[in-house]
Amino acid sequence: QTPKKGGRLVVAADSEPRNLNPAIVASNGVFFISSKVVETLAEASFDGKDGLQPRLALSWEGAADGLSVTFKLRDGVKWHDGKPFTSADVAFSALQIWKPLQNLGRTVFKDLAAVDTPDELTAVFKFAKPTPFQLIRNALPALSSVVPKHVYETGKIEENPANNAPVGTGPFKFAEYKAGQYYRLQKNTDYWGKDEPWLDEIVYQVLPDRTSAAAALEAEEIQLAAFSAVPLADLDRISKVPGLKVITKGYEGLTYQLVVEINHRRKELADLKVRQAIAHAIDKDFVVKTVFLGYAATATGPVPKNDPQFYTADVPTYAFDVAKANALLDEAGYKKGPDGKRFSLKLLPAPYFNETKQFGDYLRQALAAIGIDAELVNNDSPAHIKAVYTDHAFDLAVGPPVFRGDPAISTTILVQSGIPDGVPFSNQGGYKNEDLDALIAKASETLDTAARTELYKEFQKKVAADLPLINVAEWSFISVARDTVGKIANNPRWAVSNWADTYLAG
Amino acid sequence: MTRALTLLRRRLLGSTFVLLIVVIGTFLLLEAAPGDAVDAYIVSTGGDTGMIELLRHRWGLDQSELTRLANYLWALLHLDLGQSVTFSRPIRDVILERLPTTLLLMGSATALSFGLGSSLGIYAGARPGSFRDRFLSIGSLALYAVPGFWLGLVLIVIFAVDLRWLPIGGIETIASSKTGLARAADIAIHLVLPVSALGFIYLALYLRMMRAGMAEAWRQDFVLAARSRGLSRRRIVLAHVARNALLPLVTMLGLQSAQMLGGSVVIESVFAVPGLGRLAQEAVAARDTPLLLGIILTSAVLVIVVNLLVDVAYAFLDPRVGASEAGA
Amino acid sequence: MSVLRRFLRTPEAIAGAIILAALFAMALSASLFFPGDPQAIAGPALLPPFQDWGLPLGTDRLGRDVLAELFHGSRTSLAVGLAAAAAALVIGAIVGTLAGFAGGLVDEVLMRITDAFQTVPSFLLALAFVSVVGPSLGVVVVAIALGAWTGPARVARAEVLSIRERDYVAGARVIGMHPLEIAFREVLPNALPPVLALSSVIVAAAILTEAALSFLGLGDPNRVTWGGMIAEGRTVLRTAPFLSVIPGVALVLTVLGVYLAGEGVVETTAVRRSLS
């Protein structure tokens, strides 16, 4: 197979993001499409320094006091409408969008005070409070999408038409969207990357039904299904279909965690022994083997094993041990009743993934084995969000939080106290641990990378010991592609990277 | 003529009332739903309270229910369906974009089920109690019992994946820039499977109704009278028995239009057809109340229009209609 | 006894009766053959049928016994079908009778409400209702009934209107019977058979609607339902087709049985089905 220029790559898309502006909505669903159009300052990399590879920024330097970060920008980059890309665009994006409007940037850039632009190719981020450079660095691949100032500076940013037809500097231009059918991206002939992109066109075919991606691949209607659009259970068979390949790489920077969220307002669950019993009742290996069919790893704590910077295995663990779990519950004073039940719980599996629902089914059985009667409540997404994060109408919930390369971005919030009601994907279980809160606060201000990393290892130990939530497994996704698709999975966030070098073999 | 006009006026008045009930009922139902459009949006993005409040305010979700209902009705008076919160586009545009697809799907499914169903029904009912009658009767009953979504899955596996005769879904080859006849043919090919999955159950229904209607017509005196006049079997079957048995089918056609719209929700999702049914499902999932209201309103209007057309057709087919309606 | 014999006259009715009998037997014996939780994990995942005689129909994605699920699922299907149909018939009969009797404004308003329910696709309504209230067996039953009562209501009203004009109602008035007694003793019992004749169609439709809702993930997660089994099996349709084929066939047979038996009943009572 020889790499060839040109061609149309047809990809399965399982949802239609309503807002395609990655600077506002930093989420994988949006990135999947718009990362090819709108670029970030840096992208994740398997072998680059600090796991990064330059994109719009060529270099980044953090000041020792943690009050500024300096970016040197790439020269000769043009927006899709022909206007030149400058440091003013970076300043505008950071101050006007990332900090005030972006879902994740609102925390990471909360202390960003100003962006100085000494020249067209230099942007200096100024922080009001010392901010760890490690955090900023880790946030670059996901949080630093740069959009053109000249397009966004007039009118309300949220209502800008470019939010639905993004304009960027990426290898592909946004061409067309047919609701319910497809998105079409077209080659950017003016792209800064030499000889890039290879493809002429990328088409995202909307396939909302989970079973159709595999069928479409087999029928050669699409060439690539990312984000496990092909159900895991089908992979074994699909991998044997001639002309199709299954790729497990390329999601290392997009780790999802399978977590049991606990409502500590329930008196039984406020008891550590009960939480420990639940942890012992879960056969993590079974979950990995059966629910994820091996395409996952068992978890030990709130940082995934595949994270190169922060992970530590040195935490309390809970082996699968039903007898011990029962003993713990007896000790805690929750004896089995005559019907074999100790108490009842409401269990809300998040509906976003098949796997979370399936794990919900499994957890119900696992709890039944230790005399806890769990009643499953299935909700659709908005109802689940409302029930868990606003109304706290749950005892246990199954959630899939994302680890985004730094615990401070979206992980510590899961256990930290004092978060107002209604913030999704945060600690809404009423858990409060002053030690842990202090640790989180300290880590967020620690500028020294090594010291900061150490603090997060401490954080993992504490979480694993006190079990504000139970981390069960970590998984990333699988891509299935036709053999002709080349340069797949060559970075840890491949599916949401720019695909400038992806090609179709002739 | 004036009588027809008064009748029409009465119908329109009644329909307006019906639509009002539909709108208010649906609005209240959806308001009772846990979670709102912001909760639905936040699923894919996350965000803190400030952002959530910002969105609520921007989407007008911080007003009271009654205010929003009043605003909605007021806008409706001006034929304005409002703005979809999730698409951030006028709902009219979003719906008009999807409507043709659904109309095409339903129209084809109706044509298939009605045409083939009634023909087979005539074929079976022509000889009540014969082998073919029994066979078709049981066969159609079995078909009638097959859930459409399940049939859809099976059809996809057989015809799209294994045999590769037909596309697995969608309404046309994506981004193909085909035009004219080529495009029509392309769409037709894409419609084969979803139309079958959606239409077969109704095919069975029409077949059974036709057959039952004919069995009933055979028992009527006028058929005995026609036979006593020595008319050919063909004439009796077609001109008298089937002709009379057709009438309830036509009424059913109107009633089924709503059911078919409902059925298209699942079928459109199985076949990735970008129609109103799938839009409805998306609107529910996104808690896009005004959008769902718009869809339900559109389908209600559609159903009302179809029923009006059916009534016209019925009046055309059954000469007694005017007399009995005015008489009663 | 002769009624039963008359009912079992046609081969269709016999087939229907056999299927329904088997179904009821399954539903009743579910706890006997498969005590304990049918959703308990019983073996290795995705075991094909006829491999292990302890698990004759194999296991699903989580290793649950398909046969046990099938047995327990029959309960849900039957319960939902019967309960939803009963609810629809009761609501429909009450609304229709009320409209037919009251006439005038009450009739007008009730019939416009019926129209409203009929113009909204019932599956869409069920979908919205379940996602609003949250999926549980009771909610699913109500959701299905909401979309199904209009047929019975119209039939009941038409019957009441026609029976009201019959001589025997005039006869009851002539002997000085109280209007309420006329309504409930003379009219209603005779208006009901055509309404009840709709029940097989409604039961069947209810079973199918429940399956479709479960298929879309809106079934009660704490119960095994055939629709839910199909939905689960769908993701592995190509790898383990039996997971969706087995409940699918069970569903088709059940609905078929209901229809067949329904036709038998209709034929026996010789009540013509009026459809509008």
Next chain:
Amino acid sequence: MSSPLLAVSGLAKGYHRGGKAIAAVDNVSFAIGPGETLALAGPSGSGKSTIARLVLRLVEPDAGRIAFEGDDFLALNGAALRARRARLQMVFQDPLAAFNPRATVARVLNDPLRIHGIASRAERPRRIVALLERVGLSPNLASRAIHEISGGQRQRVAIARAIATKPSLIVLDEAVSALDVSVRGDILKLLLDLQTKERIAYLFISHDLGVVRAIAHRVVILDAGRITESGDARAVINAPQSAIGRELVAATPKLHRTTAP
């Protein structure tokens, strides 16, 4: 005629059909004395049944007065009307349609007794038996369903129901038209017998002038909702004065029996 049992005056009722108004009954007046049979005759659609329904207050007239047993019958309502109905009964043409299809003979006869408190619960079975015997039926029939007995028997049950409340007037709308001739004679005899023994008056509706002549004292001939002629039954039928009367008489089939058997 001192005080008529039923006095109807200026009765009118219109219907709309196809946008046109039809005067089903138009300014009709007549009176019936106690124990008298008044026949209403006329072609189809002339308004006979409508008059019957008006008299029984099954439909409300557009205009006119009805005095029954000296009272303004139209002024009665609700319970008072229901109580008074005991005195004014009806027998319908189609004996099958006149009964609740699920009823049994006993139930049919029990209802009027119960509603008007004519007999205590314990007493009722005996009264039912007596009623059946009165109309010439075997008491064994009581437990039968209405559809299990013959047409003639049904009509007898209908008469039994009508007389259960001891009425002074019975309206008979084509009550013998659907019966076989042999049965018809017996029913007519029964009616006459009841009339003589209990002084029941009849409003007898029929299009069969032979029957009218045989059992009615007086006849009213209707055409298009209006009275065209009335008078002594035999006199009117022997020598009708109105065109419609003459036509009716001429159209009645005549059997010329030259020799009596």
Next chain:
Amino acid sequence: MTALLSIRDLSVAYRGNGREALKNINLDVAAGERIAVIGESGSGKSTLALVIAGLLPPSARIEGHIDWQTTEFRSSHSFAPPSVLPEMSGRTEGAKDRQPKFVPLGGRDIGLVFQDPSASLDPVMTVGKQIAEVAHTHLGLDWPQAFARAKTLLERVRLPDPDAAMHAYPHQLSGGQKQRVAIAAAIAASPKLLIADEATSALDTIVQAEIVSLIRQLVAEDGMTLLFISHDIALAAELADRIAVFRHGELVELGTTAQIASAPHHVYTRALLDAHIGLDTEPMLRRAGASV
């Protein structure tokens, strides 16, 4: 007098009905005569009409046979397809008697008029067409000719405004008018035998008299044989040359009208006569009872 048809030892039994509907009937119908069949409800009158026309349901068991005098029929239209549905109609020949025989064709050879004029016309076809299709089927006329014939027929049955009536639907006509249309359809192909099964029972006296006189006239004009079925002995006597009295499926008496009316042999016939209440019958009312 040539016999148009002779019925020999004819018995008919419906399945699931213990009693035979017709028992051992022997009856000759002469060409051109008017014969009336009278009897009470359920005596088998309609069954007789249906068995003669070959319209009995397949469930009916027939024994005995009906012989037709073939010379009385035109055989020129043998191209017409066998009209009746084999599995829906009984056979007029007994099982033992299978040799090919003349089988009369409904419409062409036999015209039937039924009791209920509203039920015996197709409600959704214009009356003109319902008559024309008979002419078209049996007389080999093309449609315009058939419609022209239909109009002539409507004139013959004295329907007011035949032009308008051609395009009318049954519900737009009165009962008597409908029965006239049914008669027109029955005689559209000039059948030899006209069977009227209670053709006037649903009509009021005045209309009944009109229809009876119409039938009398048409039968006379076309030389048709008439089988007039009625439960009214007086009506039968007014129209028929001979009367056949049926009871419980048996032919109890057959005679000329004068003989039946004046000197009935059978007690049942006598009872029927006695039960008749005519305009000359002695009133049953004892006038003394009345207070008028």
